Amino acid sequence: MTSLLNKLLAPHHEYLTLDRDLIVLETSCRAKRFADCPEQLILGNDVRASFPELIGIEDILLDILLGQRTSFELKGIARSRQEESLLHSASLSDRAEEFNAWSDDRRPSNTELSTLNPPLLYFDLYISQYQEDSENRLIILLEDVTETMVLQQILSQRINEANLLLSSLTASKNYINRVVTSMADALLVTTASGVVKTINQSAQQLFGYSQDELIQKPISLILPNQDFLQEINNLAESNSGELLKDREVICQTKTGDKIFVAFSCSVIQTEIDGLQNLVYIGRDISERKRVEAEMLTALERERELRELKSNFISMASHEFRTPLTAIFSSSELLQYYGSNWSEDKKLKYYQRIEGAVKRMAKLLDDVLLYSKVEAGKLEFNPKPIVLEKFCQDLIEEIQLGIDEKPTITFIYSGPCDKVCLDEKLLQHILNNLLTNAIKYSPQDTPICFSCSCENGEIIFEIQDEGIGIPLEDQRRLFESFHRAKNVGSIPGTGLGLAIVQKAVELHGGTVTFTSEVGIGTTFRVALPLN
Numbered sequence: 001m002t003s004l005l006n007k008l009l010a011p012h013h014e015y016l017t018l019d020r021d022l023i024v025l026e027t028s029c030r031a032k033r034f035a036d037c038p039e040q041l042i043l044g045n046d047v048r049a050s051f052p053e054l055i056g057i058e059d060i061l062l063d064i065l066l067g068q069r070t071s072f073e074l075k076g077i078a079r080s081r082q083e084e085s086l087l088h089s090a091s092l093s094d095r096a097e098e099f100n101a102w103s104d105d106r107r108p109s110n111t112e113l114s115t116l117n118p119p120l121l122y123f124d125l126y127i128s129q130y131q132e133d134s135e136n137r138l139i140i141l142l143e144d145v146t147e148t149m150v151l152q153q154i155l156s157q158r159i160n161e162a163n164l165l166l167s168s169l170t171a172s173k174n175y176i177n178r179v180v181t182s183m184a185d186a187l188l189v190t191t192a193s194g195v196v197k198t199i200n201q202s203a204q205q206l207f208g209y210s211q212d213e214l215i216q217k218p219i220s221l222i223l224p225n226q227d228f229l230q231e232i233n234n235l236a237e238s239n240s241g242e243l244l245k246d247r248e249v250i251c252q253t254k255t256g257d258k259i260f261v262a263f264s265c266s267v268i269q270t271e272i273d274g275l276q277n278l279v280y281i282g283r284d285i286s287e288r289k290r291v292e293a294e295m296l297t298a299l300e301r302e303r304e305l306r307e308l309k310s311n312f313i314s315m316a317s318h319e320f321r322t323p324l325t326a327i328f329s330s331s332e333l334l335q336y337y338g339s340n341w342s343e344d345k346k347l348k349y350y351q352r353i354e355g356a357v358k359r360m361a362k363l364l365d366d367v368l369l370y371s372k373v374e375a376g377k378l379e380f381n382p383k384p385i386v387l388e389k390f391c392q393d394l395i396e397e398i399q400l401g402i403d404e405k406p407t408i409t410f411i412y413s414g415p416c417d418k419v420c421l422d423e424k425l426l427q428h429i430l431n432n433l434l435t436n437a438i439k440y441s442p443q444d445t446p447i448c449f450s451c452s453c454e455n456g457e458i459i460f461e462i463q464d465e466g467i468g469i470p471l472e473d474q475r476r477l478f479e480s481f482h483r484a485k486n487v488g489s490i491p492g493t494g495l496g497l498a499i500v501q502k503a504v505e506l507h508g509g510t511v512t513f514t515s516e517v518g519i520g521t522t523f524r525v526a527l528p529l530n
Contacts, residue, residue, distance in 0.1 A: 017130075018138040020065050022047050022054070025137065034079065034123050034142045047140070053077060053125065064129045065136045071128040076149065079121040122149035186261070186282040192236050194219045194229060197277065206261075206284055208254035219280070225249045228263075236267050236276055248285065260289045322491065323356035330356075359491075366495045369428065370480065373502045380506040382420045382530075387458070388412045391451055394427065398434055407444065408434070413452035420530045421458075425503040429511075432496035433462045433523050439490060441466035441520075453529065457509075460525040468517035477513070486517065500525075 014031040016024060024047050032038035035050035048054050053074055054061070063069040126141040186203035190196050196214045204210060207222045214221070220229060228249050235244060244265040251261045261282040268277050330349040338346055372378045395408050437447045441464045448463040469477060473484040478501045481494040504511045509527035 013144070014142040016041075016047060016140040016142070018047055018140065020062075020136070020138075022058070022061065022138075031142060033121070034077075034125075034144075036079065051125070051140075061127065061138060064127060065138060067129065067136070071126065073127065074125040076145070077123050077125060079123070120146065122146045183281075186280075186284075188214075188219065188280040188282075190219050190278045190280070192233075192276050192278065194233075194278070203282070206253075206259070206282070207251065213254075222251050222253070223249065223263075223280075224252055232265050232278060235265070236278060251282075259284060259286045261285065323359045326356040327353050363493060366493055366499065369499055370495045373499060378425075378502060378506065380422050380425065382422050382507075384418070384420050385423055385426075387416050387419045387421075387451060388414055390423070390426070391430070391449070394430055395434070395449065398431065398438070408438075408447045408449055411448070411450040413450065416451070416453040416458055416529065418530065419458065421507065421527060422503075425506060426527075429500050429503050429525060430460065430462075432500050433460075433525070436496060437462050437464035437466065437521070439492070440464070440487070456529050458527045458529060460527075461522060463520065463522040465520040468519055468521055469513075469515040470517055474513075474515065478511075 014028040014034060015026075016028075016031055017026040019025055024041065024043055024045055026043070027041060032041050032050075035041040036052055037050050041047075041050040057072070060069065060072050064072060122145050124143045124145050126143070128139055128141075129136055130139050131137070183200055183202055186206045187198070187200040188196055188203055189198035196217055196219055199209075199211055199214050204214075207214075209222070220226075223229065228247060231244065231247075244263070246262045246264060248260060248262050250258050252258060262285045263280055263282045265281075266279050268279055269275075270277055330353045334341075334346060334349050369378070391410060391412065395410055399408070434447070434449065441447065445465045448461070450459075450461045450463075452459045467486055469484050470486055473482070476482045477484070478497050479494075480498045483492055483494045501511055504525055504527065507527045509525060511523065511525050513521060513523045515521035
């Protein structure tokens with residue numbers, strides 16, 4: 001029996017045989033290493049003296065002897081033996097090679113395997129029945145499971161560590177997600193090719209897209225600036241780790257609105273070696289841009305006002321000095337030499353004084369009227385007027401104030417019935433345009449003034465063959481105090497056409513012109529009939 005069992009059992013197994021009184025009949029040579037008291041494991045002794053685990057299960061053992069139960073086992077019995085420590089540490093170290101599938105940083109070390117005891121020795125105990133000489137007996141098989149138990153402990157420890165690491169990673173991910181979600185700035189993560197992978201709540205609100213509408217879509221959907229995207233691609237390809245900061249670009253929302261966004265962009269390495277993602281963090285600066293534009297407009301307006309003030313002072317100085325000089329010199333000559341002059345000569349100087357006074361009065365009227373325009377106090381009081389008579393009276397009045405009678409041809413294509421206009425404003429409009437035509441035209445050149453009614457509008461056209469308006473001055477022609485560069489010494493304030501434009505606007509009409517230097521100018525004013 002002994003030799004047969006020794007052949008059948010593996011190196012990790014030992015055995016004992018017992019009679020019905022649990023007396024040891026036979027043992028394998030190394031069975032003592034499993035005993036709690038090795039010195040008690042001798043033939044003829046009660047097995048319970050060396051294996052106290054059997055105490056209390058005598059009824060079970062009896063049932064096995066009687067054939068009422070086939071077997072019984074106890075697993076994971078532990079023994080603490082100092083001398084066994086050295087014996088098994090080398091064996092456990094060899095067994096660690098079986099874990100080659102583990103990564104290098106998680107493979108158990110020799111020290112780890114040898115220090116996970118006490119207890120050092122673990123074994124399983126199996127009890128069954130056999131017959132010898134027609135007598136039922138018990139056989140106890142002892143299997144050394146120390147290596148398995150230690151490795152199970154290592155695996156359990158590694159599983160716990162992995163669970164802790166996973167919990168930590170999950171907590172970190174949740175924390176990062178909360179931070180990203182609560183960010184006031186828009187955040188987008190794309191692949192190197194520009195496909196959106198992640199978008200936070202602020203980005204959804206800024207661009208008007210939901211997460212599902214942007215994920216797996218190209219970022220050019222909201223960021224159409226190809227030059228900026230190419231710059232980002234160059235940054236990713238260079239792999240320099242540089243950061244693009246506060247690049248102002250125009251983006252497009254879902255509704256098609258254009259917004260200004262300041263983007264900071266960087267390249268991040270993914271968990272896959274060599275694969276990069278791009279992170280965009282953007283801040284809406286549309287309001288800031290609007291305020292900046294308003295400030296620039298205000299600064300430009302302030303500059304224009306300073307320029308207007310300067311121009312006004314220059315104009316007033318020149319325009320008032322000339323007639324005042326004429327008045328002063330004429331009155332002085334009359335004072336000293338009037339008694340010796342003929343009546344005709346004195347009349348000439350009186351007329352010169354009268355003309356200077358009228359010129360100053362006209363200048364003051366223009367300035368006062370312009371101040372009302374700037375203050376928004378120019379009133380609009382339309383009343384029915386007889387248009388043809390109004391135009392003829394105006395032409396006569398203009399001709400009376402000019403020494404050289406101009407040739408003004410008036411063409412009336414009426415009748416214009418039920419005309420309702422502001423007579424004072426209309427007089428400013430036509431008077432300024434007609435006097436300009438006379439002033440900037442050579443003597444004896446014709447001036448054509450026409451009035452007609454078409455499609456519910458009154459059309460006035462004033463055409464001259466004067467010096468014309470240079471192209472570079474035409475865009476600023478209706479600005480206050482602006483005069484074309486080719487006017488030379490011809491007097492003027494630069495206020496007339498600004499007043500004309502405002503008076504036309506108060507009527508709800510339009511004023512346009514065509515002009516060519518040396519050929520002449522045509523102004524066209526269109527006013528609603530009522």
